[in-house]
Amino acid sequence: MSIAITSLNSAVERLLVVEANRPGSVHRLARSETLAGGKGVNVARVLTQLRAGGDETYAPVPAPRLxxxxxxxxxxxFEDLLGAEGLDSALVPTAGGTRVCEVLVDLSDPAGATVYNASGPKVTEPELGALESMFGSVLENSDALVCTGSIPPGVPSDQYARWITQARGKGVLSVLDAHSEVLAQGAAALPDIVKVNREELLSLGAGDPDARAMDWLDAGIRCVIVTDGGRPARAYTAGAEYEVRAPEIPVRSAVGSGDAFCAGLVRSLLGAPKAGWAAHLRLAAACGASNAAGVTAGLTGSHSPATLLSRVTVSESPLRPARRSATRTDDTRG
Structure with missing residues (x-):
């Protein structure tokens, strides 16, 4: 079995680190690195690190598969870089080249990293058909599906929505972390969990973003999580609302922290399904904070999730009765 994670817009990521970024000037890099990149890869990397950690609090979970x-x-x-990290993948070859993205980390302002994302190669109909066939076989042997990241040109905006529908039909846990129309259509397919940042919610148009999150909950999504940078995250479930405060740590780069949050959430949901939402959210926030303590996307040894867990604050309050009565009552999976 595996945890299927989308990597439709794979990337080779160039990490550039400078002591202080001065536009228009020549810089000497403090550090540079080439990594496999993209949100799906970040999630897979952290899940792999968590599996290697051997925390006896959680039952073993399947390996991620991109x-x-x-x-x-x-x-x-890109494939060589995945192999170097021991990340498994099922990838369809394309005529267009995998994109290259750049992340510029300014050590004088680590919270303000600059990211340059290419759009990716245009996918052809035969390539998309091959992906559909491959996905079907991967889903058959998966305990969870994480739909995350952008889609390249040529991939329809309802791609994640259709895969989430397939996962739900097979009883496979599904998590959505996307933006724009892909987010809107994916959420309409009712994944188990939507993890979104406040900026992405605002991009969907007029209206209160928290009200939109509650509407998704009313429609049947088990949990809607709204992250907000360094501010507390909020999570809405059928039974309660949660405010999640991550511990204060020395931030070196926040790039990938949302993906680490997602990985920690999936790890807890699969490895301790009866632990409850507060526990799931606590591990998720600890993973997000651990990622922010390092320059590259992934967990950091100096601030491991295990050492941060006790410093995460999760406050629970009852969901408003009008909302609670409108949501599903068959939620028994944590």
Whole structure:
């Protein structure tokens, strides 16, 4: 079995670190690194690190498996980089080359990292058909599906929505973390969990973003989590609302912290399904904070989730009766 994670817009990521960014100036890099990138890869990396941690609080969970595309010389490099990290994948070859993205981390302002994301190669109909066939076989052997990250040109905006519907039909846990129309259509397919940041909610149009989150909950989504940068996250479930405060840590780069949050959440849901939402959210926040303590996306040894767990504050309050009565009552999975 595996945890299927989308990597439809795979990337080779170039990390550039400077002591202080001065636009228009020549810089000497304090550090540079080439990594496999993209939100799906970040989630898979953290899940792999958590599995290697051997925390006896959680039952063993399946290894992550990335599903998506890879093409050209940059695609070969992307696959080599995945292999170097021991990350499993099922990738369809494309005529277009895998994109290259850049992350510029300014050590004088680590919370304000600059990210340059390419759009990715245009996917052809035959390539998309091959992906559909591959996904079906991967889902058959998966305990969870994480739909995350952008989609390249040529992939329909309802791609995640259709996969979430398939996962629900097979009783497979599904998590959505996307933006724009992909987020809107994916949420309409009723995944178990939507993890979204406040900026992404605001991008969907007029209206109170928290009200939109509650509407999704009313429609049947088990949990809607709204992160908000360094501010407390909020989570809405059928039974309660939660405010999640991550511990204060020395931030080196916040890039990938939302993906680490997602990985910790999935780890807890699968490894301790009866622990309850407060426990699931606590591990998620600890993973997000651990990621922010390092320059590259992933957990940091100096601020491991295990050492941060007790410093995460999760406050629970009853969901308003009008909302509680409108949501599903068959939620028995944590």
């Amino acid at each position: 599903v998506g595309f890879s093409g050209g010389p940059t695609g070969r490099l």
